[in-house]
Amino acid sequence: LVMIERWESLEALGAHSKAPALAELGKALGPLLAGPLDVKTFTAVPAGDPAKGAI
Template sequence: MPEIIVVATISPKPGEEAAVRDAVLAAIPQVHAEPGCGKYALHEATGDSTDLVMIERWESMEALGTHSKAPALAELGKALGDKLAGPLDVKTFTAVAAGDADKGSI
């Protein structure tokens, strides 16, 4: 069964950037402890954008489904409240390994 890669873009409202970043950072240790979590890493946009991007790797769609109902995500949703400029943009993928095995996939 292929691992699932998730790319989730989080767009804070102006003035809410620090609060959104802090809320996501607070959730990370709990998510790392969830079954099937291989990667849950926060990235900040460069340049003028204030977007945050989570790059995630889950051992299966089932593990990702469990994550979507886990307490950490529920708490994060409450903490984000109305601090986002719009809904999360979440996309799921499976890797297409190419070239060097260590460099060709996440």
């Protein structure tokens, strides 16, 4: 499963990762996962046509 999210800052992402709801989700999903979560962050590279949308 791959999730792509866009955050205003790394600080905002950090606050999200410490939220109680995310901890509850982790407990519920933990036994169903084949391994530990592998969270990666990337820097966006402008590309494409802005009129058609962007990630």
